[in-house]
């Protein structure tokens with residue numbers, strides 16, 4: 541064993557700092573948070589290292605399925621539910637209950653989305669969130685009489701990024717941006733992990749993720765894993781090694797009703813060095829499948845459940 545602090549110590553010390561010194565905020569959800577503004581964590585991605593939390597089990601396949609769904613450009617929760625991924629159900633369900641007054645259970649709502657195509661189209665869409673902006677950022681072109689119309693195909697930031705990483709590695713413009721100001725009001729939630737910037741140095745690809753708002757108890761574990769996975773997929777299709785994930789948070793918070801999670805997690809000690817294996821080199825960033833990913837040497841402590849603030 542070496543004497544380097546475990547990568548997860550950064551996470552636990554940020555959690556402790558927020559819990560002890562964060563400012564109490566009345567937030568949008570009404571739950572209330574303790575928050576701190578501005579934080580950075582750095583995680584190595586070299587030699588298949590992956591920033592998975594070890595002080596609780598993280599269902600990384602859920603996060604990987606979500607990332608693959610972003611890359612398809614789909615914004616409907618139906619393909620997620622078909623894979624039993626339920627992390628986005630609360631928002632459409634909330635809207636359905638509000639707009640119809642129906643008293644439907646989450647299970648029944650999810651089943652209806654999977655079985656009824658028309659229902660899924662009407663009630664399962666999140667609006668132009670991540671995937672829509674990543675691979676189909678809307679463009680407008682001049683039409684008759686000085687009017688404009690939406691072009692059939694939007695801008696595929698992901699494909700452009702791959703080309704740019706391969707052909708112009710020294711660029712300082714390797715960015716995927718989710719914050720489309722003109723469409724924020726149509727989104728179920730404005731993007732949290734809003735800006736990804738990549739950097740190539742000596743054949744090594746690194747990523748900075750800027751996350752404007754971070755639910756440190758629940759969302760972070762997914763966001764860090766997903767960003768690392770995206771970096772690994774990009775490195776692989778571009779022929780680079782993966783270097784580092786630098787995570788930067790704006791409003792980083794702990795929901796006040798996460799006290800049991802926070803206290804339990806802060807009592808635990810991180811251990812081990814999980815690795816993410818990409819089992820196949822895909823032809824394109826869009827060709828990866830969940831079966832292509834394997835995590836080894838991951839022996840986390842038990843899962844800690846916590847309520848999600850809607």
Ligand SMILES: Nc1nc(=O)c2c([nH]1)NC[C@@H]1CN(c3ccc(C(=O)N[C@@H](CCC(=O)O)C(=O)O)cc3)CN21
Pocket residue numbers: 598599602626627628729755758759760761762844845846848849850
């Ligand atoms: N308050 C809040 N926190 C979030 O992290 C979050 C949102 N809202 N809204 C949009 C998405 C949805 N995300 C979510 C939602 C739920 C879980 C969650 O419940 N995770 C559990 C179980 C995961 C599973 O079933 O696989 C966990 O313990 O990690 C995680 C991320 C991330 N985002």
Ligand SMILES: O=c1ccn([C@H]2C[C@H](O)[C@@H](COP(=O)(O)O)O2)c(=O)[nH]1
Pocket residue numbers: 568729730732733753754755756758759760763849
């Ligand atoms: O990927 C995600 C998505 C969402 N979150 C969290 C951060 C906040 O707690 C809420 C979003 O609420 P806003 O009022 O829009 O900030 O969801 C996350 O951590 N990661």
